[in-house]
Amino acid sequence: MKTGTAATDDAAGDGMKTDAAATPQDEGTPRRAPRTPWQSHLRTAFWVILGFVVTIAVWQSIITIRDVPNYVVPPPGDVWESLNSDFDTLWSNTKPTAIESIGGFMIGSLGAIVLAIIFVHSRIISRMFLPIVIVIRTIPVVAIAPVLVLMLGNGLAPKVVIAALISFFPTLVNMVEGLQSVDSQSVELFRVLSASKWEVFWKLRIYKSLPFLFASLKIASTASVIGAVVAEWIGSDEGLGALIILATFNFRTSLLYATMVFASILALVLFAAIALLERLVVRWQPE
């Protein structure tokens, strides 16, 4: 398959070459005709789809060969059927989880950005509270979740708080690092220009921190979905987390897998939204 495509490609390239062969000086030009962005996107999509197809084929064949019972691992066909027949259930449970993750993600990230700015500007506050932040960070979410459910009840609040907590730490750590990532020459440049601390912050540090910030926001966006789902396990009657518990206890394995697909799509959508935002904001980074 692969060699086949390459051969066709070369043939096309050679065709181009003979057309342009009249000019002998273009010795250094690449042999292949440059691909348009669309062509390269299609090419990427092709391999990704092929990867999925192979994975599903392997999944199905293992079930067939080893005779795995459907309630342990459902065949892909059953999961597909559940995705269709249980769509309404899945969709209505995705909405609360999405609200919790997005809400938590925004609160957590915003809090982290504000705290990072405070930490970078005040060494005393940073010295006092950074250790506490690091200690809290080491507590696993699954351990904090019950505490928060006890404190905040069974509603939306504990889920949002857990999603916020899980988004908070990577963003805080990265943002502090980003704000401090200024190189000595830039600092000297701003000093020669007699720039104020405020100007150094708004015209240098903020920009330097943006690539760091987006790297952590991408992590936080998917982590916030994990946070919301875990929080729903502890105590909830709606949301993808609740649906996972329900499907597991009722041995509805196909529904369980379909729920995982929905959770994964939710995380991917959030990730893609942040990646898109990054492309719009951080335009100066070389591709």
Added chain:
Amino acid sequence: MISDQLTDSRDAQAAIEVANATVRFNTDQGEVTALQDLSVEIGVGQLATVIGPSGCGKSTLLRLIADLLAPTAGNVAVFGAPSHRARKARRLGFVFQDAALLPWRTAIRNVELPLEVGGGASGGRPHRDPGELLDLVGLNGRHHAYPQELSGGMRQRVSIARALVTQPQVLLMDEPFGALDAITRGRLNVELLNIWAKTATTIVFVTHSIDEAVFLGQRVIVMSANPGRVHREIDVPIGYPRTPDLRESTEFVTIAAQVRRALETA
């Protein structure tokens, strides 16, 4: 005319006066003396080049003049006033080794930076038009390019334009062409001399290259290391405009040899 300028600048008030300056740093390896009891005077409108072995404190000397460093002992005066006053009054321009452009700003926005910070262009402070300056350094048509779209030589041109936008009286250049290829470097040397002729700025130019030091400077300050001090000062009595052919002249070769010998004993 140039010899007039030379004598004039020597007699008149100095643009830069470093008197018995010592700079010590505390490092992990203990105290390091970067500059020891260094005195140097650079006249108004002069172009002086500074050369010396690695670690002789060439960059430290520039940073001392720019008020990026304070002397441990001694005095630094720019136009008769302490160097921090010159810095705050925007009398100093600094060109860094690797351009130090802000990658999120286009060429023109980089040149505009000095007008936006530190009081900027307010209060009737003199400044030049950023667009005109970019044209002057040869970036016509590339005003809106981002630094990563420009070659190393073009980036350094932008950073020179940025340093000139506040109309500084003193331009401090820290091995600005050190990372460029020989051809680009030679071309920028000629262009720097043109800019100097047009702006009448006092320039202190630090370099590693004997050729560059002699080609550009009215005076070559040879420094020696451990601790950094002025080893010798060699005048270059060759008139301007200087062209690349100058490098083949006997005069040039003789002075270059003089500088080389001074460096060997440094």
